[in-house]
Amino acid sequence: MKHYLLGLFDDEEILLSAVDKVKEKGIKIHDCVTPFAVHGLDHKLGLRESKLHIGGFWVGATAATIALTFMSWVFVGNWPITYGGKPHFSFPAFIPITFEFTVLNASLWMTLGFLVLCHLWPGRFRESLDPRTTSHLFGMVFKITDKTSAEEKSRIEQVLKEAGAIEVKERIMEKHY
Amino acid sequence: MEQTINLDEKFVMPARLKTWSFVLIAVGLVGIIASFFTYTGEEGTKHLWATLVMCAVYFQGVAMSSCFFIAATYVAYGGWHTAIKRIPEAIGMFLPVTSLLLLIVLALPNFIYGYHPVYEWTHHDVVENDPLLSGKTPYLNLPFFFIRFFFFVGILLLLMVLMRRNSIKEDAQHDIKFYKSNLTWASLFLVFFAVYILITAWDWLMSIDAHWYSTMYGWYSFASNWVNGIAVITLVVVYLKRSGYLGWVNFSHLHDLGKLMFAFSIFWTYVTFCQFMLIWYANIPEETAYFRMRYDHFMWLFYAIFIINFVTPFLVLMSRDAKRKMRVLTIAAIIIMAGHFTDFYLMVYPATVGEPQFGLVEISTLLFFIGLFIFGVFTNLGKANLVPRNHPFLQESLHHST
Numbered sequence: 001m002k003h004y005l006l007g008l009f010d011d012e013e014i015l016l017s018a019v020d021k022v023k024e025k026g027i028k029i030h031d032c033v034t035p036f037a038v039h040g041l042d043h044k045l046g047l048r049e050s051k052l053h054i055g056g057f058w059v060g061a062t063a064a065t066i067a068l069t070f071m072s073w074v075f076v077g078n079w080p081i082t083y084g085g086k087p088h089f090s091f092p093a094f095i096p097i098t099f100e101f102t103v104l105n106a107s108l109w110m111t112l113g114f115l116v117l118c119h120l121w122p123g124r125f126r127e128s129l130d131p132r133t134t135s136h137l138f139g140m141v142f143k144i145t146d147k148t149s150a151e152e153k154s155r156i157e158q159v160l161k162e163a164g165a166i167e168v169k170e171r172i173m174e175k176h177y
Numbered sequence: 178m179e180q181t182i183n184l185d186e187k188f189v190m191p192a193r194l195k196t197w198s199f200v201l202i203a204v205g206l207v208g209i210i211a212s213f214f215t216y217t218g219e220e221g222t223k224h225l226w227a228t229l230v231m232c233a234v235y236f237q238g239v240a241m242s243s244c245f246f247i248a249a250t251y252v253a254y255g256g257w258h259t260a261i262k263r264i265p266e267a268i269g270m271f272l273p274v275t276s277l278l279l280l281i282v283l284a285l286p287n288f289i290y291g292y293h294p295v296y297e298w299t300h301h302d303v304v305e306n307d308p309l310l311s312g313k314t315p316y317l318n319l320p321f322f323f324i325r326f327f328f329f330v331g332i333l334l335l336l337m338v339l340m341r342r343n344s345i346k347e348d349a350q351h352d353i354k355f356y357k358s359n360l361t362w363a364s365l366f367l368v369f370f371a372v373y374i375l376i377t378a379w380d381w382l383m384s385i386d387a388h389w390y391s392t393m394y395g396w397y398s399f400a401s402n403w404v405n406g407i408a409v410i411t412l413v414v415v416y417l418k419r420s421g422y423l424g425w426v427n428f429s430h431l432h433d434l435g436k437l438m439f440a441f442s443i444f445w446t447y448v449t450f451c452q453f454m455l456i457w458y459a460n461i462p463e464e465t466a467y468f469r470m471r472y473d474h475f476m477w478l479f480y481a482i483f484i485i486n487f488v489t490p491f492l493v494l495m496s497r498d499a500k501r502k503m504r505v506l507t508i509a510a511i512i513i514m515a516g517h518f519t520d521f522y523l524m525v526y527p528a529t530v531g532e533p534q535f536g537l538v539e540i541s542t543l544l545f546f547i548g549l550f551i552f553g554v555f556t557n558l559g560k561a562n563l564v565p566r567n568h569p570f571l572q573e574s575l576h577h578s579t
Contacts, residue, residue: 040578049497057495084460092454 002176004030005142005153006129007160008167012038015138018163019044022140025159033129033139033177052117056110063105067098129177130169137166141177144170182424184566188417188558194551201548208541216538220530223294225538226286227385227529230295232542233279234381235405235521236550238398240275242406243268244337245370251340251363256570257433257577260426263564264413266344267557268406269337274553276330283326283381287319295529298387309388317384325380329373336366344565351567374399382521386528389467393452398524400448404441404486405517408510411438413554415503415510422563428501429579435500438509442490445517446483470527478523478533485516518543 009015015038022029032041071094075081080088115121133139142156157168171177209229216225243265250258258265283293292299297310298317304310310317339362347355375395383394391397411434417423418431456464471479489512499505526533565571 053497084458086460092450092457095450095454 002173003144004129004171004173004177005144005156006169006171007140007142007156007163007165008130008132008169009138009140009164010136010166012041012138014164015140016041016044018140018160018165021163022156022159025155027142027156027159029140030143031141033133033141035134035136035138038138050117052110052113055113056106059109060102060106064098064102067101068094071097127173127175127177129171129173140165184425184562184564186422186424186563187561188422188555188563190555190559191420194555198548198552198555201544202552203548205541205543205545205548208537209545212538212541219294222286222290224530224534226282226294227525228538228542229282230381231521231525232546233275233282234525235518236546237272237275237279238402238521239406239409239550240268240272241333241370241373242403243410244272244333244340244366245403246406246410247337247340248363248366248370251360252367256573257430259568259570259574260430260564260577261410261414261423261434262344262568263558263561264417265406265410266341266561267554268409268413270341270557271550271553272334272337274549276334279330279381280326284323295525296384296387297528298384313387317387322380325376329369329376332369333366333373336362336369340366344568345561347565347567348562353569356569374402382524385525386467389463391452391456391464391467393448393455396448397445397452400441400445401517401520404438404445405514407434407437407441408513408517410434411506412510412514415507417558417563418503425564425575427577429577430574431503431506432497432500432579433577435494435506435509438506438513439490439494439500442486442494442513446487449483471523474531475523475527475533478519482516482519482523485512486520489516 007018009018012034015032015034019029019032019041029045032038032045034041072089075090076088082088083090086093119126128134129139129141130137140160144153160168212225216222246258246265247262247269249255250262286293286295287299292301297303298313299319304314315321340359343355343359343362378395378398382398383390411431414423414426414431414434418426453468456468490509493505493509493512494500499509568574
């Protein structure tokens with residue numbers, strides 16, 4: 001069982017300023033759920049930078065190596081054919097294919113990596129904290145555990161209301177949202 | 178990097194910078210005059226004028242790229258660059274000087290020798306006995322050459338001056354009409370620039386190898402000019418920021434400049450390789466002659482430019498953090514500038530000098546142009562506010578974040 005407290009805002013600017021206000025009071029924000037990527041929110045929440053692009057670089061580098069090695073092996077070692085009087089190891093001719101293979105692999109593996117990192121593989125279904133956060137509301141999520149006292153909960157509610165939340169609600173879910 | 182923001186800030190050229198620029202100009206000028214006495218004979222004069230043409234074309238490219246930067250951002254309704262807009266403007270207003278110098282190095286030899294040592298097609302006796310060159314005379318003849326020069330350079334110069342004048346008037350008067358009028362001039366600028374960049378690439382650079390032609394050449398030299406122009410803009414921005422100016426320029430502006438350098442380094446590689454590969458693949462003797470010459474006598478430089486202009490910026494500027502560090506940007510910009518100087522060297526030298534040489538004339542011409550560039554650009558910067566404070570996109574630019 002997962003227990004969450006959710007503050008809902010109707011404008012991303014109010015959400016951004018609310019993040020500062022809540023953090024000032026020393027309350028730990030678990031997450032924010034927004035219908036679109038809010039500019040600067042990740043920075044304010046102090047999220048670490050995504051490692052996806054580093055993965056992309058190494059996939060690209062590997063793909064480039066594979067393409068060059070494979071073509072060199074085929075056209076020099078395994079099945080040499082002379083095309084238009086060119087040498088068997090015609091490096092310039094390999095470049096376009098290497099480029100395409102690199103881009104294709106980097107982009108496809110990064111897309112797949114993104115889906116895996118977001119737990120969004122096919123067949124996976126996740127209940128939303130509040131369906132309205134997928135269309136027009138911006139939610140700020142707090143985790144509630146057995147240790148969280150009723151006073152603490154009402155304090156968070158108070159702070160959220162002051163920061164401009166239009167609604168504060170609790171959700172108990174079977175699984176992680 | 179906490180700096181106070183003062184939108185009325187003006188640049189005052191430090192006395193030391195002024196002195197240094199004068200020293201560079203003086204040393205360069207003395208060196209060039211000395212070269213006239215040391216580089217004699219047919220080979221020597223060819224070498225001397227080739228260097229002068231190369232440097233003039235290189236700096237003309239820097240100035241023209243800055244004008245193009247201004248025009249392109251206007252037409253694209255760009256906002257992010259407003260905080261640094263005065264820097265490309267100042268470099269762009271250096272255009273009259275480079276154009277004049279270029280006109281001198283292109284025209285003067287014709288009066289002294291009766292032909293231009295760098296351009297084979299200006300030698301009457303050679304052209305008469307050469308069916309290929311005489312076939313090209315309807316295009317490659319001196320009157321038409323200078324008509325093209327005056328027409329395109331003149332129009333672009335005029336449009337740049339108009340854009341600059343509107344931009345300065347805007348500082349005094351809060352009015353949208355200056356922006357709208359600049360939008361018109363910028364659109365016109367781009368139309369003429371598109372033809373200018375192709376025609377001048379053929380005229381000033383490709384016609385050095387008059388027997389040879391390539392349809393990719395215009396793109397190739399444009400890419401070289403443009404990425405080099407962005408590197409120079411970045412370098413000036415970083416210099417000003419380091420000197421305590423431009424308090425409103427944040428890491429996002431630097432990041433965007435870094436992105437442009439990164440992207441157009443790859444664009445340069447793309448068009449350069451494209452030109453090379455088509456010629457290599459087709460293997461037609463009159464086309465491969467161009468690369469044969471470079472491969473035989475300039476092999477190391479020929480490979481080096483791919484390393485300097487592609488591999489280095491690609492790896493150095495790839496990560497987000499690198500594009501936000503002024504030190505990394507400075508190094509990358511200097512590498513790109515040196516790399517594209519080498520690129521221009523490879524466009525001009527094989528057909529004129531024949532062997533890689535770097536001596537008195539190259540160094541002194543370069544020093545002369547650098548000195549002149551520093552003096553001209555920083556004087557232009559001091560003539561106006563460092564930020565166009567009534568520009569409609571100023572607020573957007575001040576809050577720019579990527």
